[in-house]
Amino acid sequence: MPESVEAVRSILDVSRESAERLSIYVDLLRRWQKRINLVSGKTVENLWTRHVADSAQALAATPHAKRWMDLGSGAGFPGIVTAILLAETPGANVDLVESDQRKASFLRTVSRETGIPATVHVARIEDVVADWDAPVDAVSARALASLSELCGFAAPLVVQGAVAVFHKGRDFSRELEEANRFWIIDLVEKASSIEPDSRIVVIRHLQRR
Numbered sequence: 001m002p003e004s005v006e007a008v009r010s011i012l013d014v015s016r017e018s019a020e021r022l023s024i025y026v027d028l029l030r031r032w033q034k035r036i037n038l039v040s041g042k043t044v045e046n047l048w049t050r051h052v053a054d055s056a057q058a059l060a061a062t063p064h065a066k067r068w069m070d071l072g073s074g075a076g077f078p079g080i081v082t083a084i085l086l087a088e089t090p091g092a093n094v095d096l097v098e099s100d101q102r103k104a105s106f107l108r109t110v111s112r113e114t115g116i117p118a119t120v121h122v123a124r125i126e127d128v129v130a131d132w133d134a135p136v137d138a139v140s141a142r143a144l145a146s147l148s149e150l151c152g153f154a155a156p157l158v159v160q161g162a163v164a165v166f167h168k169g170r171d172f173s174r175e176l177e178e179a180n181r182f183w184i185i186d187l188v189e190k191a192s193s194i195e196p197d198s199r200i201v202v203i204r205h206l207q208r209r
Protein backbone atom coordinates (compact mmCIF):
# COMPACT_ATOMS: atom_id res chain seq x y z
CA MET A 1 0.00 0.00 0.00
CA PRO A 2 1.35 3.52 -0.81
CA GLU A 3 2.84 5.59 2.01
CA SER A 4 0.69 8.62 1.22
CA VAL A 5 -2.88 9.84 1.53
CA GLU A 6 -3.79 7.15 -1.04
CA ALA A 7 -3.54 4.61 1.81
CA VAL A 8 -6.38 6.49 3.55
CA ARG A 9 -8.33 6.69 0.28
CA SER A 10 -8.32 2.89 0.23
CA ILE A 11 -10.52 3.09 3.36
CA LEU A 12 -12.83 6.05 2.59
CA ASP A 13 -13.18 9.22 0.49
CA VAL A 14 -10.77 12.00 1.46
CA SER A 15 -11.43 15.57 0.33
CA ARG A 16 -8.59 17.82 -0.87
CA GLU A 17 -8.92 19.85 2.36
CA SER A 18 -8.71 16.73 4.54
CA ALA A 19 -5.71 15.47 2.54
CA GLU A 20 -3.92 18.77 3.23
CA ARG A 21 -4.75 18.58 6.94
CA LEU A 22 -3.55 14.96 7.11
CA SER A 23 -0.23 16.00 5.54
CA ILE A 24 0.19 18.80 8.12
CA TYR A 25 -0.55 16.25 10.88
CA VAL A 26 1.95 13.69 9.57
CA ASP A 27 4.64 16.39 9.19
CA LEU A 28 4.06 17.60 12.76
CA LEU A 29 4.16 14.05 14.07
CA ARG A 30 7.49 13.35 12.34
CA ARG A 31 8.92 16.58 13.82
CA TRP A 32 7.65 15.98 17.37
CA GLN A 33 8.69 12.32 17.27
CA LYS A 34 12.33 13.51 17.41
CA ARG A 35 11.63 15.02 20.85
CA ILE A 36 8.98 12.78 22.41
CA ASN A 37 8.03 9.18 21.79
CA LEU A 38 4.65 9.49 20.10
CA VAL A 39 4.60 6.23 18.12
CA SER A 40 6.79 3.14 18.12
CA GLY A 41 10.02 4.00 16.26
CA LYS A 42 9.70 1.05 13.90
CA THR A 43 6.35 2.33 12.58
CA VAL A 44 7.52 5.87 11.68
CA GLU A 45 8.37 4.84 8.11
CA ASN A 46 4.80 3.55 7.67
CA LEU A 47 2.83 6.31 9.40
CA TRP A 48 0.29 6.61 6.57
CA THR A 49 -0.67 2.94 6.54
CA ARG A 50 0.07 1.69 10.06
CA HIS A 51 -1.51 4.65 11.85
CA VAL A 52 -3.44 7.09 9.63
CA ALA A 53 -5.25 4.65 7.31
CA ASP A 54 -5.68 2.19 10.16
CA SER A 55 -7.35 4.96 12.22
CA ALA A 56 -9.66 5.96 9.36
CA GLN A 57 -11.36 2.59 9.79
CA ALA A 58 -13.11 3.89 12.93
CA LEU A 59 -15.06 6.54 11.01
CA ALA A 60 -15.57 4.16 8.08
CA ALA A 61 -17.23 1.71 10.51
CA THR A 62 -19.58 4.39 11.89
CA PRO A 63 -19.92 6.99 9.11
CA HIS A 64 -23.00 8.76 10.53
CA ALA A 65 -21.40 9.58 13.89
CA LYS A 66 -20.44 13.27 14.18
CA ARG A 67 -19.77 13.74 17.90
CA TRP A 68 -16.92 11.49 19.03
CA MET A 69 -14.96 10.84 22.17
CA ASP A 70 -11.54 9.20 21.68
CA LEU A 71 -10.09 7.49 24.77
CA GLY A 72 -6.30 7.41 25.35
CA SER A 73 -5.59 9.34 22.15
CA GLY A 74 -1.78 9.28 22.45
CA ALA A 75 -0.44 10.77 19.22
CA GLY A 76 -4.02 11.15 17.92
CA PHE A 77 -5.02 7.70 16.69
CA PRO A 78 -7.79 7.43 15.79
CA GLY A 79 -9.20 10.68 17.28
CA ILE A 80 -7.21 13.27 15.31
CA VAL A 81 -7.75 11.35 12.06
CA THR A 82 -11.49 11.25 12.77
CA ALA A 83 -11.55 15.01 13.49
CA ILE A 84 -9.65 15.77 10.26
CA LEU A 85 -11.99 13.61 8.19
CA LEU A 86 -15.02 15.32 9.79
CA ALA A 87 -13.61 18.87 9.65
CA GLU A 88 -16.02 19.98 6.93
CA THR A 89 -19.06 18.27 8.50
CA PRO A 90 -21.34 20.77 10.31
CA GLY A 91 -21.78 19.92 14.00
CA ALA A 92 -18.82 17.53 14.15
CA ASN A 93 -16.57 17.44 17.20
CA VAL A 94 -14.05 15.01 18.67
CA ASP A 95 -13.20 15.06 22.39
CA LEU A 96 -9.71 13.63 22.87
CA VAL A 97 -8.89 12.24 26.33
CA GLU A 98 -5.19 11.82 27.10
CA SER A 99 -3.57 11.93 30.54
CA ASP A 100 0.03 12.47 29.35
CA GLN A 101 0.83 16.21 29.35
CA ARG A 102 3.35 16.09 26.51
CA LYS A 103 1.11 14.07 24.22
CA ALA A 104 -1.77 16.41 25.05
CA SER A 105 0.45 19.40 24.05
CA PHE A 106 1.08 17.67 20.74
CA LEU A 107 -2.66 17.05 20.23
CA ARG A 108 -3.43 20.73 20.98
CA THR A 109 -0.75 21.83 18.50
CA VAL A 110 -2.20 19.61 15.75
CA SER A 111 -5.71 20.86 16.52
CA ARG A 112 -4.59 24.50 16.29
CA GLU A 113 -2.44 24.10 13.16
CA THR A 114 -5.08 22.16 11.23
CA GLY A 115 -8.14 24.04 12.51
CA ILE A 116 -10.05 20.84 13.26
CA PRO A 117 -13.11 20.48 15.52
CA ALA A 118 -11.24 18.78 18.39
CA THR A 119 -11.13 19.42 22.15
CA VAL A 120 -8.25 18.03 24.19
CA HIS A 121 -8.88 16.89 27.78
CA VAL A 122 -5.69 16.34 29.77
CA ALA A 123 -7.25 14.00 32.27
CA ARG A 124 -7.93 10.41 33.17
CA ILE A 125 -10.63 8.68 31.14
CA GLU A 126 -12.43 7.48 34.28
CA ASP A 127 -12.83 11.09 35.53
CA VAL A 128 -13.92 12.54 32.17
CA VAL A 129 -16.51 9.84 31.49
CA ALA A 130 -17.89 9.95 35.05
CA ASP A 131 -18.65 13.69 34.74
CA TRP A 132 -19.73 13.66 31.07
CA ASP A 133 -23.21 14.95 30.23
CA ALA A 134 -22.99 16.05 26.56
CA PRO A 135 -24.32 13.84 23.74
CA VAL A 136 -21.78 11.50 22.12
CA ASP A 137 -22.51 9.49 18.95
CA ALA A 138 -19.40 7.29 19.04
CA VAL A 139 -16.55 6.46 21.40
CA SER A 140 -13.26 5.14 20.00
CA ALA A 141 -10.11 3.57 21.43
CA ARG A 142 -7.05 1.96 19.89
CA ALA A 143 -4.17 0.19 21.65
CA LEU A 144 -5.48 1.26 25.04
CA ALA A 145 -6.72 -1.68 27.12
CA SER A 146 -8.36 -5.11 27.05
CA LEU A 147 -11.90 -5.36 25.68
CA SER A 148 -13.27 -5.86 29.20
CA GLU A 149 -11.56 -2.69 30.46
CA LEU A 150 -12.70 -0.76 27.38
CA CYS A 151 -16.29 -1.84 28.08
CA GLY A 152 -15.89 -0.41 31.60
CA PHE A 153 -14.62 2.93 30.24
CA ALA A 154 -17.25 3.22 27.51
CA ALA A 155 -20.35 1.76 29.20
CA PRO A 156 -21.69 5.06 30.63
CA LEU A 157 -21.58 6.57 27.11
CA VAL A 158 -22.98 3.46 25.35
CA VAL A 159 -25.87 3.36 27.83
CA GLN A 160 -26.66 6.94 26.75
CA GLY A 161 -26.74 5.89 23.06
CA ALA A 162 -23.13 6.11 21.87
CA VAL A 163 -21.68 3.38 19.64
CA ALA A 164 -18.28 2.05 20.74
CA VAL A 165 -15.70 1.50 17.98
CA PHE A 166 -12.54 -0.30 19.09
CA HIS A 167 -9.46 -1.38 17.18
CA LYS A 168 -8.54 -4.86 18.40
CA GLY A 169 -5.53 -7.05 17.68
CA ARG A 170 -4.82 -10.73 17.42
CA ASP A 171 -5.75 -11.41 21.09
CA PHE A 172 -9.34 -10.47 20.36
CA SER A 173 -10.89 -13.95 20.78
CA ARG A 174 -9.32 -14.38 24.22
CA GLU A 175 -10.30 -10.81 25.21
CA LEU A 176 -13.89 -11.42 24.09
CA GLU A 177 -14.07 -14.61 26.12
CA GLU A 178 -12.92 -12.69 29.21
CA ALA A 179 -15.21 -9.71 28.55
CA ASN A 180 -18.23 -12.03 28.12
CA ARG A 181 -17.81 -13.09 31.75
CA PHE A 182 -18.55 -9.55 32.93
CA TRP A 183 -20.57 -7.97 30.13
CA ILE A 184 -23.51 -8.74 27.84
CA ILE A 185 -22.16 -7.33 24.57
CA ASP A 186 -24.00 -6.74 21.29
CA LEU A 187 -20.99 -6.66 19.00
CA VAL A 188 -20.19 -6.69 15.28
CA GLU A 189 -16.61 -7.25 14.14
CA LYS A 190 -15.05 -6.38 10.82
CA ALA A 191 -11.64 -7.58 9.59
CA SER A 192 -9.07 -4.77 9.43
CA SER A 193 -8.11 -3.77 5.89
CA ILE A 194 -4.68 -2.72 7.16
CA GLU A 195 -3.46 -5.10 9.85
CA PRO A 196 -3.77 -8.86 9.28
CA ASP A 197 -5.40 -10.58 12.31
CA SER A 198 -6.78 -7.26 13.58
CA ARG A 199 -10.37 -6.07 13.52
CA ILE A 200 -12.65 -3.14 14.11
CA VAL A 201 -15.22 -3.97 16.75
CA VAL A 202 -18.52 -2.05 16.88
CA ILE A 203 -20.61 -2.28 20.05
CA ARG A 204 -24.14 -0.86 20.12
CA HIS A 205 -25.42 -2.30 23.40
CA LEU A 206 -23.54 -3.10 26.56
CA GLN A 207 -24.77 -4.27 29.94
CA ARG A 208 -22.90 -5.40 33.03
CA ARG A 209 -23.77 -8.98 34.09
Ligand SMILES: C[S@@+](CC[C@H](N)C(=O)[O-])C[C@H]1O[C@@H](n2cnc3c(N)ncnc32)[C@H](O)[C@@H]1O
Pocket residue numbers: 071072073074075076077078097098099100103123124125126141142143144
Ligand atom coordinates in the same frame (compact mmCIF):
# COMPACT_ATOMS: atom_id res chain seq x y z
C1 LIG B 1 -0.53 2.71 23.86
S1 LIG B 1 -1.06 4.36 23.75
C2 LIG B 1 -2.13 4.33 22.33
C3 LIG B 1 -2.34 5.69 21.78
C4 LIG B 1 -3.22 5.77 20.52
N1 LIG B 1 -4.61 5.47 20.83
C5 LIG B 1 -2.72 4.89 19.41
O1 LIG B 1 -3.42 3.99 18.97
O2 LIG B 1 -1.56 5.10 18.96
C6 LIG B 1 -2.23 4.54 25.08
C7 LIG B 1 -2.44 5.99 25.47
O3 LIG B 1 -3.49 6.06 26.42
C8 LIG B 1 -3.12 6.94 27.47
N2 LIG B 1 -3.84 6.45 28.67
C9 LIG B 1 -3.72 5.23 29.24
N3 LIG B 1 -4.58 5.11 30.28
C10 LIG B 1 -5.24 6.30 30.38
C11 LIG B 1 -6.26 6.80 31.24
N4 LIG B 1 -6.75 6.04 32.23
N5 LIG B 1 -6.72 8.06 31.04
C12 LIG B 1 -6.21 8.83 30.03
N6 LIG B 1 -5.26 8.41 29.16
C13 LIG B 1 -4.77 7.16 29.34
C14 LIG B 1 -1.61 6.83 27.58
O4 LIG B 1 -1.04 8.01 28.12
C15 LIG B 1 -1.22 6.62 26.12
O5 LIG B 1 -0.93 7.83 25.48
